[in-house]
Amino acid sequence: MIKKRLGLLFSILTILFLVSACSSSNGNSSDSSNKTDNQKTEVTLTDAKGKVVIPANPKRIIAPYLEDSLVALGVKPAAQWSIGNTVLDYLQPQLKGVPKIGWDMPLEQVINNNPDLIIFSSATAIQKGQYEEYKKIAPTYVYKDEMNADWRKQLTQMGEILSKQDKAKEALASYDKKAADAKSKIQSSIGDQSAAIIWVNAGKFYLMEHNRFSANxxxxxxxxxxxxxxxxxxxxxxxxxxxxxxxxxxxKADHIFLISKKGDAGLDLLSNSSIWNGLDAVKNGHVYEMNDPSFWTINGLIASEKTIDAVEKALVK
Known part of the structure; x- marks a missing residue:
């Protein structure tokens, strides 16, 4: 009788052990499945061209003239926008060593840079109707015009494209705090005095409207x-x-920010002009020459931060 009871007990323990092992195995399988789900390899988004499938964690990105948003998210592109030797000067500390690619994105140059994601600022930025050709090289995302026109939306969307939404939110919150702090100091310094931005380029003068580039x-x-x-x-x-x-x-601006590259013919024209020298801002010493136009004449978080720093330095005494 004792032997029968021991045998029965042994059988029950064996069954319980097997059930437990199976349950543990199934649980591990579920964990593994969840882990796989959380590590997606592709993301489907809607861009200016429709649905587009892009890599979830791209490593080699070409996004001409969108490098500000990339750098703001801590991403170094595979190649950077250029016209000849001209690049976005204000980003060069972060883009040192990054090869240049022509602004019109020649197919051969794109292929040589081996991207796993191509991003265009708009449909009109795609030259020669070569959208399908770019798609054959790598997944290609094209910004909608309304998303690209506002740098905040551009950055937010870039966070979506690169699965860095939290990073984009943090960057925007940090910018808003920086702007608010500078605004308080500037208003304490100059009160309700006015300012204007004039860009001197190739001997001509351009006055920035309220929502153009750094004027915004x-x-x-x-x-x-x-x-x-x-x-x-x-x-x-x-x-x-x-x-x-x-x-x-x-x-009739109380303060003038004069944006130009050193040696521009327009600067000599102004300095020798009785009209210019007769302006109140000139006579009061309220003209501030800024010799790096690159961040004054583009939209972007980093460009805007640099504008804030320059304006605050000029106006807060």
């Missing part, structure tokens, strides 16, 4: 007063017409 930082993020002349310009259009030297007195 000046007037929206930093709350600096617009001169009435700038207000009357309205929103920035795609076409950008120069302003005549004779019109400069009508701006």
């Amino acid at each position: 930082v000046l007037y929206s993020d930093l709350g600096i007063k617009q001169p009435d002349f700038v207000k009357n310009l309205g929103d920035a259009a795609v076409q950008w017409d120069p302003i005549a030297l004779e019109k400069l007195p009508e701006i």
Whole structure:
């Protein structure tokens, strides 16, 4: 009888052991499956061309003229936008050693840089109708115009593309704090005095509307007063017409940020002009020459941060 009971007990323990082992095996299988699900290899998004499947964690990205958003997210591209030897100067500390690629993205150059993801700022940025050719090289994402026009939306979307949404949110929150701190200091320094941005390029003068490039930082993020002349310009259009030297007195800005590269013919024209030298901002020493136009004439988080630093340094004494 004792032997029978021991045999029965042994059988029960054996069954319980087997059930437990199977359960443990199934649990590990479930964990493994969940882990696989969480490590997706592809992401499906909707861009200007429709549905696009891109790698979830791309390593070699080419995104011409979108490098600001990449760098803001801690990503170094496989190649950087250029026109000849011209690159985005303000990003060179982060892009040192990154090879250049022509602004029109020649197919041979793209192939040689071996991208696993190509990103275009808009459909119109794709030259010669070669969208299908780029797709054959690597998955290709094309920004919608409304997403690219606003650098905040551009950065947020880049976070979506690269699975770095949290990083994008952190970067935007940090920027907002920086802008708010600078705004407070600037308003304490100059009160309701106005400012304008004039870009000198190839001997011509361009006055920035309130929402063009760095002017958006000046007037929206930093709350600096617009001169009435700038207000009357309205929103920035795609076409950008120069302003005549004779019109400069009508701006009536208390402060002027003069954006140019050293040696531009327009600077000599201004310095020798009685019209320019007669402006109140000039006579009061409120003209600030900025010799790196690269971050003043582009939209982007890093460009905007550098604009804030330059404006604060000039106006807060």
